[in-house]
Amino acid sequence: MLGQMMDQPLLISSIARHADRRFADQEIVSFTVDNPRHRYTYRDAFSRARKLANALARHGVEQGDRIGTMAWNDYRHFELYFGVSGSGLVCHTINPRLFEDQLVFIINDASDKFLFLDPMFVGTVEALLPRLDNAPQLVILTDDGHMPETSFDAVSYEAFIADESDDYDWPLFDENTASALCYTSGTTGNPKGVLYSHRSTVLHSFGVSLPDVFDLSAKEVAMPIVPMFHVNAWGIPYATALTGTKLVFPGPKMGDPAVLQELIEEEGVTNSAGVPTVWQGLIAYLDATGKRIDSVKTLVGGGSAVPYSLMVAYEERYGVDLVHAWGMSETSPLGSMFHTSPALEKLPEEERQKARASQGAPPFGVELRIVDDEGGVLPQDGEAVGALQIRGPWIASSYFSADGPGTVGADAFTADGWFDTGDVASISPLGYMHIEDRAKDLIKSGGEWISSIELENTAVGHPTVKQAAVIAMPDEKWQERPLLVVVPEEGATIDAAELLGFFNGQVAKWWIPDAVAVTDAIPLTATGKISKLDLRKQLDAGKLTVQSPATA
Numbered sequence: 001m002l003g004q005m006m007d008q009p010l011l012i013s014s015i016a017r018h019a020d021r022r023f024a025d026q027e028i029v030s031f032t033v034d035n036p037r038h039r040y041t042y043r044d045a046f047s048r049a050r051k052l053a054n055a056l057a058r059h060g061v062e063q064g065d066r067i068g069t070m071a072w073n074d075y076r077h078f079e080l081y082f083g084v085s086g087s088g089l090v091c092h093t094i095n096p097r098l099f100e101d102q103l104v105f106i107i108n109d110a111s112d113k114f115l116f117l118d119p120m121f122v123g124t125v126e127a128l129l130p131r132l133d134n135a136p137q138l139v140i141l142t143d144d145g146h147m148p149e150t151s152f153d154a155v156s157y158e159a160f161i162a163d164e165s166d167d168y169d170w171p172l173f174d175e176n177t178a179s180a181l182c183y184t185s186g187t188t189g190n191p192k193g194v195l196y197s198h199r200s201t202v203l204h205s206f207g208v209s210l211p212d213v214f215d216l217s218a219k220e221v222a223m224p225i226v227p228m229f230h231v232n233a234w235g236i237p238y239a240t241a242l243t244g245t246k247l248v249f250p251g252p253k254m255g256d257p258a259v260l261q262e263l264i265e266e267e268g269v270t271n272s273a274g275v276p277t278v279w280q281g282l283i284a285y286l287d288a289t290g291k292r293i294d295s296v297k298t299l300v301g302g303g304s305a306v307p308y309s310l311m312v313a314y315e316e317r318y319g320v321d322l323v324h325a326w327g328m329s330e331t332s333p334l335g336s337m338f339h340t341s342p343a344l345e346k347l348p349e350e351e352r353q354k355a356r357a358s359q360g361a362p363p364f365g366v367e368l369r370i371v372d373d374e375g376g377v378l379p380q381d382g383e384a385v386g387a388l389q390i391r392g393p394w395i396a397s398s399y400f401s402a403d404g405p406g407t408v409g410a411d412a413f414t415a416d417g418w419f420d421t422g423d424v425a426s427i428s429p430l431g432y433m434h435i436e437d438r439a440k441d442l443i444k445s446g447g448e449w450i451s452s453i454e455l456e457n458t459a460v461g462h463p464t465v466k467q468a469a470v471i472a473m474p475d476e477k478w479q480e481r482p483l484l485v486v487v488p489e490e491g492a493t494i495d496a497a498e499l500l501g502f503f504n505g506q507v508a509k510w511w512i513p514d515a516v517a518v519t520d521a522i523p524l525t526a527t528g529k530i531s532k533l534d535l536r537k538q539l540d541a542g543k544l545t546v547q548s549p550a551t552a
């Protein structure tokens, strides 16, 4: 027997219509290329999103067409999220930091009909155009007065929507319709497209908004410092509209702690999300200037492991909860997030600390499991370590491909309906998941493995270390041993023997790296993560000066 309730599709436009009705006067504040403090309301945003939908329709796009964006976090990009997806088109967010070959691949693979770009990406796009198969129409996200010189035909965004009516009825369609597309920047092979749906996005927005997740409501002020071109800024722009949260966008200033602190203080930001390097940069700035971020309740850190020492520093010096979250492009990205529970509070201090340093527990909607090499499910006892798999209504079931589902990366999806994340983890009896490593970054020493993440987190707790990365070094006896690569704090000198001595008592003795290499900069990927592939190449090419205190 079926339930007898209305079959209302979960559409992104239903979020827009709700925000329009309930939170019309709530503010959206943006730092943009042409205005350091643009402010308007949800009413304005959705009115302009509807004009955009009319403009696109006038240009003959059809349901399912991909509309590319290459832009930072600001109000125009927000309008694109809703105007494009809401009208049944697919909002394809493109990471401008990718290499040219990857950009060419993904724009061709997606067959974008339009490309909406920030003025600062004109040069990038100029270089790509001769290599694109399907000449997308180009719109620059500015007004006529700020149009940059271009060697290609383009209109300004403001001119594109200027003469349109904001009278537009958001169409109704199947909630499983594709809404957005984002490519993962794999370190090997071509990037793979993740195709989100309206249903997955709306359900994910509920998940993100929960009190034990981002805790969003009309009383809060959220600032996503995660790019809207990478996993939809962790879904925050949809979730804030769903809950009526005031939104603050840092535009191209995501890496500028002075602007971030100013926006937090002046706009009263209560919740923010970013990768650990953002939080490291901000706390260094606060420490150096004596400035504060007193309005903040919660900072969410994810994308790579947040060092426990950083969480403690925020709590002790600024009274701010820096909370750990984990996810991937394929998981929308919310996979797990730390929050405490009465059961955890009853455990000894050491266990509570371990849980807080972990990547947290899955919210409703997500299930996690770990499996051994043969696919056997391992116990959630906090000890067993295995390949991390995930399933749920906002987890990818296959990768996008013009040749149809299942033609790309099919081996990441198991026969019994789980996605294999490529991460290696343990899960505690209370459900707290601890990422040990990316499977390919684990160091295999004498048949046992060592977690590079654990060693990196320990190293950045040392006062002379600004940044740390651990990679495997070939070893005759053990096959692989850990090499610690560090960038020193400004003015600090690294004493390799003393630094390695610091690991004593913090990690198993045989995990302690054998050697240290000091460098000026650790290479990063297009999504700002440590590029271990490039570090390994540097090591192979003899570009790292390796100090081995034991044999020195």
Ligand code: AMP
Pocket (backbone or CB within 6 Å): 184, 185, 231, 301, 302, 303, 304, 305, 306, 324, 325, 326, 327, 328, 329, 330, 333, 359, 421, 422, 423, 435, 437, 438, 527
């Ligand atoms: P991406 O799809 O580019 O967002 O990358 C996802 C990958 O980032 C995951 O598979 C993890 O390896 C890594 N990652 C994300 N969040 C965390 C975290 N909190 N701790 C450790 N690794 C993380």
